[in-house]
Amino acid sequence: MLPTLRQALLALLLLTLAAPARADEGMWLPLLLKQLNEADMQKKGLKLTADQIYSINQGSLKDAVVQFGGGCTGEIISNEGLLLTNHHCGYGQIQQHSSVENDYLTKGYWAMDRSQELTNPGLTATFIIRMEDVTGQVLAGVPTRNIAEADREKLVQTNIQRISQAAVQGTHYQAFIRPFYNGNEYYMFVTEVFQDIRLVGAPPSSIGKFGGDTDNWAWPRHTGDFSIFRIYAGPDNKPAPYSAQNVPFKPRHHLPISLAGVQPGDFTLVFGFPGRTNEYLTSWGVDEVYSVSNPAKIKVRDARLRVLDADMKASDKVRIQYAAKYAGIANYWKKWIGENRGLKKLDAVRVKQEQEAQFQQWASAGDEARRAAYAPLLPALQQQYATVRDYTLARDYVTEAAMGVELLAYANSLLPLAEMVDKKAPAAELAAAVDKARGGTTNFFKNSTMATDQKVAAALLPLYANGTPPALLPAYVKTLQQQYATKGGWNAYVTQLYGKSRLTSEAGAQAVLDEVVKGNARALLDDPAAQLAAAIIGNYRTAILPTYTAATDQIALLQRTYVAGLRQQQTTRKFYPDANSTLRVAYGQVQPYAPADGTKYDFYTTLDGIMEKADPTNPDFEVPARLVELYKNKDFGPYAYKGTVPVAFIATNHTTGGNSGSPVINGRGELIGTNFDRNWEGTMSDIMFDPDRVRNITLDVRYMLFVVDKFAGAGHLVKEMTLVGSTSDGAAPTEGKKMKKVKAKKKEKADA
Template structure:
């Protein structure tokens, strides 16, 4: 009786922890919306059909969504290829056009005609043409048992490449195959990739980064986080390399922009390219993240950020050189801190353990086939995570601390030249490789300060040496530990390293590469930075990587079986695959939240809040004089609502990295904002979703329009857009009042927002 009672309680706990459909959770494949989500979405306020969201036969919402570069999302907002994304997504492009004399990061940039739109070599915008379940083709001939994970992956990759190649043969499209549900299914994505993407407009950092690192991952938020680009195409409206003769791209669909605003409970959906989630991670995976990886990476990045911050404040040149790097480093540093807080708040390890207890009971209580497939699964996962633990930590210290020193990363990039020389390749091949490396180094040195990097090395190298498990530390570094002891030991070593290395300036590094091109590699081989990089990377490849790879390959195989088991165990549950930078749709509703006892957040912010936060002594909270003037004069144009302008709002959509820049769309398929962040209390949603605490943060589209039109004077861009609204539209204002009614002479919306 006690046993049956205990199992019943565990089952009840499991059902409580993992309901069949958790409100607003999920990053859904657009291809499957009709089957899985359409009815639920329409019940919550969607006025469209699944076909109007994703279609391969007619223009649909998907045709207005692009993957911007390699890690963000953008949306098409005019029939002339105008592309809206986040300021932080376009930051590196804005930086690349900036200098001390033309500081577009600080002052912003606006092209007042097409001739002023700036090209960005290497930047792409990728549309999804169609997607297809190709699991049967990819898994054809792949054994289900008796094969190691690495060999299985080779077969899967080869099959996937054949499927992708066949899908686009004779077309101008590209294609790739991605695994879903940890490799239980595979999907083909056919894409159209545009290469001529030009910068059109960006607000000054005092708007685009308002609040800086203080407000990052936080709510309430007042950041005008947007930038505008334009896609150009060849004469046939197809992708083409940059040419002054290219024309603005004509999309199959662009998003109309709603001026109607939002209210609590309004339906919202986010369409974009979320990067990576691990929703089906086991308790051992969560514990490794929470107790091993995140603390180590937070500690290393904290040290690096302190050095960069001080040097950037002391030099405008360094500030511009390191602006994008600093933002990238700080972003995940703060995210990991919030993620750990959230996992602790949810008691995530214990919750996962409860789920695993019920899964184990299900596995053991089944027939012989179920027991054979799943009964030993969780113990095997536990053992492999234990094996991998020290190696995972050592790997984190290599990637974050050792290679977090730019000189080490650069020296590492030169090691293949020595390998070519050691393999005695023909002289012409070595010379060509050296020349290619030389050309690739120009960008590195343009944004590099050896003086700053030396300070970083003095902080990060001792963290690498102390944090790496002793048995996994290179002998070369152990020797350095013995030579450079005491409080200033590593500082002294860094001074010697940077004083003797010839890789710290472009001139001397290029001289070394010129010698390599002539076949003389001794200067490169004997450089102290190369010696250190060789020791660290060589040790990583021979000592750390084999065991780490074997354990993580086993974990990948077991995790795939675990996810398959979960889907068998819970046949009524709607499962969604983890994010993997493929096109997904999330949906939810506008809502505030209560992050802690006695604290309650409303769902929106306004321009009033910007002026309340304004602090001319703090660069993160500077307000441009023009913005202050517009506010003082209440000069808000058609975006005015009772003395203010909405800036941002929050909703319950499930998002992650890669969703930056994603359109936030209402139930009628109209753009109401641009996703740019999550709340700090909700960053654990990559691992565990909590509908009460997880919120995505959205730039209200009306603030974007106000900045473009009234602040920047770029009203010609607004004229390109399709604005929809009616004289009766209302939206929130300060103190919870409704916004005043405004007359908008635009195409009317079918119904009120």
């Protein structure tokens, strides 16, 4: 009997999963490139050695890459600490500097000299100094069996703390250790963290967010998604808190910028800090994501976004307050929708089941030790996922729906103060905690509007009450449902909640804090917002979290053994560890793709496409008049390609959240773009990678330079950079200071 097309496709995908990881799949540790990837990378077009990418003895590409804040990547593009990242990565800082009077979100911002560069308290840039395999030290004294996962983790964390402290003792460096391969290995990262990071430039949102939510996670893309900052250091070039005496940081390496552009087949390297992937998830884990977690979170965020969108369009004040929050909510809402579509397209659950059948056969056919270690694994995992399913759903509704109401999240943040009063904490300690809460309160009301939040509450609380499995819903919420069933339902309750709570205004909240610092916890605990928050979070801690934690601990233990087994089963496969916000290299090639029958996408987009999409009636597709003028006059400077300006391109690199802002580097170690997204068809790559469909989307560095130079008139920044090569239109690049010095040295040698 001939196999069906479906069976043939499944067999092909299984072969792909069992085979060595392809060049375009994987997020590789820089420390291991020489032994695992160097030959393959050079075969694909890399002209460098692994040591030129990662070295602890000399300047290398890693020294030009930073973790920007807590969740993005940035790259150093000048010898004076100039830092390039995405517009959406710097969006929060741009928002904090914006007001209705000085709306930098809408108009953009450019510092025309160093004195105009804006400080950003709390923002950091973190360099990796070195990496080290510390598996043996971390697992020293940790039993391999007959130990609870929580107890094992305590021993591991004790070792981690000791090793980390010893590694940086007597230095200004910091260190952290992360698990890899689900805790089968551990690596230490020694870091240098800079604290004085200043905003230098950002395009208007009509460039930096062009396409908005309409184009998010989509290709073709025309977004100028970049912003520019500068790292400042003390006089000794070491990290220092903000000071007017600080000076621009001198990096160990900065990336030269290529104007030569890209063509299909060109080598691309993405260097950054990918956040989280789950490539070795079992079929039950994939099904939980696909059938339980993603649908619930999509539904809740969809309701929240509709409310925020309407109010932001009606008020500039609300628009500025919620701009960064809206972008964050919408980003993963759309990602989860695409992820589910991709998992369905790949029949991911079925593919995982087939892989597990092969693993089970391997485990059962082995010797006694193999059978004992691995044969019971998959049935045990299935049982734990069945146990945790409802608890995962309940947890998602607490985090997404209940705590998606800002009033409840704020009230919950104050509840520890009442606990301090109840436990009779020292007066000075309580006063310090209340003072901190006062600052948080001011910031909360600066960035929130209670009229908008009330609408959010009216939309989200019914979803929370109806979506949570009944057995896991707080009794307090059940009582509210019954009490208001004949009194107008949740809308009536929400109206009363916001009408009676003192926590809906800054003055009222500060008055409550005045009482708490005197020892009157009832002023907080009797507030209806605090009562609802306490009921929901209290129930979460007692009825949901214990079972959820116990089951997920067991899943973690079993998953660690499963991954170890997979690595024994598939001895010819190069396994890469899941992303965990540590420095990684992904490499691939510039390639177009065909997402569906009859549809094929080119590998790049241009300024022509921006003008084609332009729509003054749609905020997502507004085009600045200055950009239109430059386009009409063909005033493209040295950044032209085929009579226009390239905007973005796609390649096969394996990326995820956290790779936003990552440098995209050619085979010669030159910057060709800044990573900012994935394509809609490839969003399932956090769980299952499909080389034919997954593409990372990159801002072409020539569009960034064009906007900085020609649009913003900030050519002084371009002069600070090192530009190399020439455009495909034959124009020579503007020479930066560094480039001129290099040429001068070459001339001196030639003359000698």
